[in-house]
Amino acid sequence: MNELGVITVLLATTQARLTRNGFKEILQNKKDDAAKNEMLNCWNDYTVTMDKLSAVHLPSNQKDYKGMIKLVNEAVKMMKDKKISVYWSSDLPEGILEMISKRLALSDYVSFGNVCKTWRGIVTKAICAKPSRGFPWLLMSGQYETTTRSCFSILENKMWFLQIPKSYGECVLSGGCVMGSFEEWLIMVKFHQCPFKISVINPLSGVEIHLPPVDENYRKLMFSKYPGDENCVYMLFTRLWSKSIFWTLGAQDWCELGADRYYDGISLNGYFYLLYNNNNIRVIDGTNILSTVTTELYEVRMPHDLPIQDDDDISMSSRYLVELCGEIILVYRYLRRKHDFHSSIRFETYDFKICKLDLSKKAWVALDSLGDYVLFVSRNCSRSILAKELGLGMANCIYFTYEYDEPMMNEWEFPQCREGSNQSDWGVFNLEKNHSKSICPIETALNRWPSTWITVPLWWYFQKKTPLFM
Amino acid sequence: MSKLGQAKRIIFLKTADGQLFEVDEPVAMEFEIVKSFFDENEDAADDTVVPLPNVSAEPLAGIIEFCKAHVEFRANGAAGKDEVKKFNAEYIKEKSNEQLKELILAANYLNIKEMLDFLTETIANRLKNKSVEYVRAFFGIENDFTPQEEEAVRKEYEWAFEGVDED
Numbered sequence: 001m002n003e004l005g006v007i008t009v010l011l012a013t014t015q016a017r018l019t020r021n022g023f024k025e026i027l028q029n030k031k032d033d034a035a036k037n038e039m040l041n042c043w044n045d046y047t048v049t050m051d052k053l054s055a056v057h058l059p060s061n062q063k064d065y066k067g068m069i070k071l072v073n074e075a076v077k078m079m080k081d082k083k084i085s086v087y088w089s090s091d092l093p094e095g096i097l098e099m100i101s102k103r104l105a106l107s108d109y110v111s112f113g114n115v116c117k118t119w120r121g122i123v124t125k126a127i128c129a130k131p132s133r134g135f136p137w138l139l140m141s142g143q144y145e146t147t148t149r150s151c152f153s154i155l156e157n158k159m160w161f162l163q164i165p166k167s168y169g170e171c172v173l174s175g176g177c178v179m180g181s182f183e184e185w186l187i188m189v190k191f192h193q194c195p196f197k198i199s200v201i202n203p204l205s206g207v208e209i210h211l212p213p214v215d216e217n218y219r220k221l222m223f224s225k226y227p228g229d230e231n232c233v234y235m236l237f238t239r240l241w242s243k244s245i246f247w248t249l250g251a252q253d254w255c256e257l258g259a260d261r262y263y264d265g266i267s268l269n270g271y272f273y274l275l276y277n278n279n280n281i282r283v284i285d286g287t288n289i290l291s292t293v294t295t296e297l298y299e300v301r302m303p304h305d306l307p308i309q310d311d312d313d314i315s316m317s318s319r320y321l322v323e324l325c326g327e328i329i330l331v332y333r334y335l336r337r338k339h340d341f342h343s344s345i346r347f348e349t350y351d352f353k354i355c356k357l358d359l360s361k362k363a364w365v366a367l368d369s370l371g372d373y374v375l376f377v378s379r380n381c382s383r384s385i386l387a388k389e390l391g392l393g394m395a396n397c398i399y400f401t402y403e404y405d406e407p408m409m410n411e412w413e414f415p416q417c418r419e420g421s422n423q424s425d426w427g428v429f430n431l432e433k434n435h436s437k438s439i440c441p442i443e444t445a446l447n448r449w450p451s452t453w454i455t456v457p458l459w460w461y462f463q464k465k466t467p468l469f470m
Numbered sequence: 471m472s473k474l475g476q477a478k479r480i481i482f483l484k485t486a487d488g489q490l491f492e493v494d495e496p497v498a499m500e501f502e503i504v505k506s507f508f509d510e511n512e513d514a515a516d517d518t519v520v521p522l523p524n525v526s527a528e529p530l531a532g533i534i535e536f537c538k539a540h541v542e543f544r545a546n547g548a549a550g551k552d553e554v555k556k557f558n559a560e561y562i563k564e565k566s567n568e569q570l571k572e573l574i575l576a577a578n579y580l581n582i583k584e585m586l587d588f589l590t591e592t593i594a595n596r597l598k599n600k601s602v603e604y605v606r607a608f609f610g611i612e613n614d615f616t617p618q619e620e621e622a623v624r625k626e627y628e629w630a631f632e633g634v635d636e637d
Contacts, residue, residue: 092571092609096578099586103594114602116614391598 097122105391106135107155110461120462127458131226132183133389134455136376138401139181149178151454154399155390162203164188179218180380181454185227187380189217198236200227204460212253216240221380222267224286233286235272237262244274246289257284257293266321266328273328273357275321279364281357298359303366306332306353313337316347320377324384328357330364331377333400335425348425351434352398369431370396377401378453394430401451402426426451482519489527490519493534500537502581522580529576532569536561536585562592567608 101112101122113123127133137151137160151160164178164186180187184204190197195213198221202208207228217239224233228249235246236254244257260282265274272284279302285294302308309315320331331354335347355364373384375398387395402425429435481498483491498520499505507520522530539561543554565573570589577585597605606613 092574093578096574096586096590099590100593100597103591104597108594108597108600111600111602111605112597114615115605115609116611119611 134457322382529572
């Protein structure tokens, strides 16, 4: 009995010592503070455990079996409990876990949701409550004759493949092209037939929405709700004649809105805010648009010091409407001709200005800063994301993509765009430091071509079904 | 109210492990649970001992230290300034994960919003850029996904790859 007891104690002590040494070794190699802290805790715990076990030798020598067993049990329990420092999950209230998870950047949030089933549940609930959170991906142009698109995920710093249905992407001449995006939705146009066929497809869920045919290509497509929602109003500006037309699911055809021409538009809380070329705004109630079109025109003053330049041979500007914390932001992007005759780059972005719509004062109010936010301006759809959510450690900046030298041109992947095109005017512009840098991930021919932002929602990162059309 | 008028009122708190704490009133009122105790018992005697059956002495001492400093910061108009950040950083630096957890549970029970915000933020920071395995280890959580479910996660990530082929 005595011998057996001593052997047990020796075995336990040896195990504790080995584990402790293991932690010590890891400790020496870990560089980041949190990991060090973690390992230090484990190491401390095993030190205490070993002290306990060493103490057992004394009762065993004195044949105090009861005392020895008690101490061994204590030590074993301690080792079991303290195997990895502390057990949090069992007694942390769900509210606390929610508070923690809310503070995590997107990438950490994915790790958090993959920890265990309970945590997945917390994360799933949060995603349902706020479905628009997601990873910004830069959708690159497709390669010739293929349905696969490369996407660059700026947060994960890696490339993903996205598969587009064959009927849309098989061949640029007979198929369709991605011409814009809305969150994770792609706007596909078959423009080699007349009338034009425009579809809004979700490459992650496989949902496709086919809009009624249009006589000419589109320039801007807005959604009053999430595409596919039965009450969603689809508002479209055509490209050449700038007709404004709208449609909802179930309606036979498009309805015309009126003869006015708009530069851009945005949907916010069921209302459409349409921007005239002179920056005046028309507000349209989208909630009951099929029966009555309620509109109001606002003549909106511009800030005095905002440079408004006419497009010419040496400079031009383009504008984007973006929603930021429930407000409408007008983004001015300034480009100038690059005097490099060896390169085919014609225009490059050199500045951005932002202002906020204040309808009560009928004014665009100049803003110096985006605060804690980051903007992604893109063909068809732009958006704002809290920098902290991205985990980038860089706020108050604007991610922009290349747009061909005609700013109103939404299209990309035109064969003629690709031929000899060597454009790389896309990157991130820091409003504070007033300069931009390239975010070009990988030096391949891919980055020569225009690209657009999509937002890949968090649910996709947890769903087990394949993201790709097979 | 205190008979001495100007003298600071002291609140007595008793922890689960039987320790008695004497805390200045403004600090104790940071604890929502103590505040509502006195709101509900307006005629409670000055030497009433508030029992805190879910908190032990060690985390309570830590919480008092934190709240005391923050009450002072607010009184000095230093709230939100670098001084506070510095204090918070120092405060949390020496805390082990075990202590952090004890603090969170206690702060949650006492219902101290400011401190909970700070502690959950601290944990979120400790999880920054960490793998799932690390997060599991950090919280000491067993992976309860089935191998099939794990496989599905793994498969999903097979689509990801570093870099692209040469064009």
